[in-house]
Amino acid sequence: MELDGKKVAFVVANEGVEEVELTEPWRAVLHAGGSPELIAPERGTVQAFNHLDRGSQFVVDRTLDDADAGEYDAVVLPGGVANADTLRTRQPAVQFVSQIHSAGKPVGVICHGAWTLVEADLVRGRQITSWPSLRTDIENAGGDWVDEEVVVDGQFVSSRKPDDLEAFCSTIVERFAQDGTTRSADAQESKTAADYPSV
Helix, strand or coil: CCCCCCEEEEECCCEEEEHHHHHHHHHHHHHCCCEEEEEECCCCEEEEEECCEEEEEEECCEECCCCCHHHCCEEEECCCHHHHHHHCCCHHHHHHHHHHHHCCCCEEEEHHHHHHHHHCCCCCCCEECCCHHHHHHHHHCCCEECCCCCEEECCEEEECCHHHHHHHHHHHHHHHHHCCCCCCHHHCCCCCHHHCCCC
16 A cells, blocks of 8 residues: 555644544545554644534544654644644644654645644745635745645645545645655554544
């Protein structure tokens, strides 16, 4: 499978992540043979939302303080206004994404998730898309914002919103398959869709 032996970090805040923007890419990585891991600032659970309504809760695999970017082959930054707004204020999250980027590993980002890239000064000179309200922030940070369902520029795969998830998911799998260090199967924790509600 395309992502056999590859470990993918899903970095979110403990509150406010858009559920489908977490679960659909997670399922895509899992079904492609990858090993997804949920990383958040605090231990315990992540509260997902369906727009403004509370959704499922997901168990955190590792905190940002405990996570080593060198162990991962790629990262996904889901959206959700509260999620992304909180995450960009957490220095360990910004540092983690910066380290992934510096190592030349791919980054998938959707909707409001691009705020963390802006905070890390990673959009400068890059073509990227996001939820439309981030356009000014991205352009002020030196990025070239475009209105397309999925945009690939170097290490970055970006999409605008949940309606773009089909294109986003297939593209991150393709992009993640091209980069990162293959890890042995013995080093991976076994996860199945049953480990996460609604995934």
